[in-house]
Amino acid sequence: MKHHFIDRFAYKRGFLQEVNTGLKIFLLVLLILSLLLIPEKIIFYVPFIILVFMFLIFSKIPFIYFLKRVLIIFSFLIVLFFLSIFKENGLRIFIFSFLKSLISISLVFLFVMTTKMFFLLEFIKKVPAGFLISEVFSFLYRYFFLLQDEFEKMKRGMISKGKDPKLKDYFLLSGNLFVRNYERSERVLKAMISRGWRIK
Amino acid sequence: MHIPDGFLDLKTVSVTNFFSFSFLFYSIKKITKKLNPEKIPLLGLSCAFVFTLEVISFPLPGGTSVHLSGAFFISLILGPFSGFFITFISLFVQALILGHGGILTIGANSLNIAFTGCVMGYYFYRFFEKLFPSFKTLWIFIMSLMALIVGSLLFLIELTISGKILFSRSLFPVLFAHSILGIIEGIFTVSAISFLQKVKPEILKTQRV
Numbered sequence: 001m002k003h004h005f006i007d008r009f010a011y012k013r014g015f016l017q018e019v020n021t022g023l024k025i026f027l028l029v030l031l032i033l034s035l036l037l038i039p040e041k042i043i044f045y046v047p048f049i050i051l052v053f054m055f056l057i058f059s060k061i062p063f064i065y066f067l068k069r070v071l072i073i074f075s076f077l078i079v080l081f082f083l084s085i086f087k088e089n090g091l092r093i094f095i096f097s098f099l100k101s102l103i104s105i106s107l108v109f110l111f112v113m114t115t116k117m118f119f120l121l122e123f124i125k126k127v128p129a130g131f132l133i134s135e136v137f138s139f140l141y142r143y144f145f146l147l148q149d150e151f152e153k154m155k156r157g158m159i160s161k162g163k164d165p166k167l168k169d170y171f172l173l174s175g176n177l178f179v180r181n182y183e184r185s186e187r188v189l190k191a192m193i194s195r196g197w198r199i200k
Numbered sequence: 201m202h203i204p205d206g207f208l209d210l211k212t213v214s215v216t217n218f219f220s221f222s223f224l225f226y227s228i229k230k231i232t233k234k235l236n237p238e239k240i241p242l243l244g245l246s247c248a249f250v251f252t253l254e255v256i257s258f259p260l261p262g263g264t265s266v267h268l269s270g271a272f273f274i275s276l277i278l279g280p281f282s283g284f285f286i287t288f289i290s291l292f293v294q295a296l297i298l299g300h301g302g303i304l305t306i307g308a309n310s311l312n313i314a315f316t317g318c319v320m321g322y323y324f325y326r327f328f329e330k331l332f333p334s335f336k337t338l339w340i341f342i343m344s345l346m347a348l349i350v351g352s353l354l355f356l357i358e359l360t361i362s363g364k365i366l367f368s369r370s371l372f373p374v375l376f377a378h379s380i381l382g383i384i385e386g387i388f389t390v391s392a393i394s395f396l397q398k399v400k401p402e403i404l405k406t407q408r409v
Contacts, residue, residue, distance in 0.1 A: 006297050032304050036210050072299045076204055083359070086369035093364055100206025105299045108205075112296050129228040132240070136289050139244020140251055147252040170258045171388045174268070175395035178277075181249050182403050185242040192241065 009113045015058035016114035021123045028111045032104045040096040052106045059114050073105050117141055151177055201355050202309050205302030209362040217307030224288050227281040235409045247286040250274055266384055271317025272344045273389045279408030283318030308358050312351040321347035337390055344389040345382035352378035
């Protein structure tokens, strides 16, 4: 399977790529927090939208690629739209919440796309109890694509043997994936110890 | 249901984040104190597994698809605190990489998904399992379902407090949808646990924290 690593634009030269990871995280949280606090008037949202576009241009991120990723939010917002419209002024409330959501997700993606995963993990290590978080985070990032591929392979194997997988088969495949994962964790531990990893 | 940023107000965000981060640090303290450090790779790979479960779409009859949470399943294997920790990290990475959920709503999302699935589901399961040990499979199914229903109720409460929805109007559709998801999650947890019991029962004897 072909995977798109989200930090691939972090290796380009651009404005956000040059900013320190800690400062970027601080700015990200500050911007999303200020979005929560601004009044529901369109004029207050304009600076944020301009900021997103400026970051996009100066960080050299392809607009279409960025848009494709951001549009994923619509699948979540459909449900929230149908829940909001029952309320008085529901549509207005939804539109402003939607704007906040769209700007927030754009900022998050801009941040992630321009930050090398290694720098992010290094930063997490520095926060309280960060060692365990960064270890688990790095395992997740390292093995997630592999597990997805493995699941696909098992599914293809099932189909090639003439079995059209039903929901129950998918559950058994997931169980099987966990067993493989468990066995892999034992091998990984041995490999880590043999490479000098010491338990802290 | 992941809540994106922008849908919760400041007080809901503050309360849910305070609760979830306090519980996260408590869980980390428990894990570092009690868990054998050799289990860290297992913890990491289980996190990747939960993440994969949440990303893979399982086809349903009629052309729709669902994704599983796996929170209760993982807590049955690794314990409630490890389960909460793993699911929290998985939710955080989902918000960062995939845009499922939000950065400031991580507290609410982990309360709705990780806390209900891993902590509440696990302890209620243990309580009922001791009370009626011959109905283990039934309790696994019921607790998977209940975790999702309680999670969806919390989801509604958080959005109602934030002034985004009307609780009374949203209750039925949300509960209905989550009950179906809960049944699917319940069947998954029961099938996966019985599969592990048959194929590799030692997994179910892993140290739980």
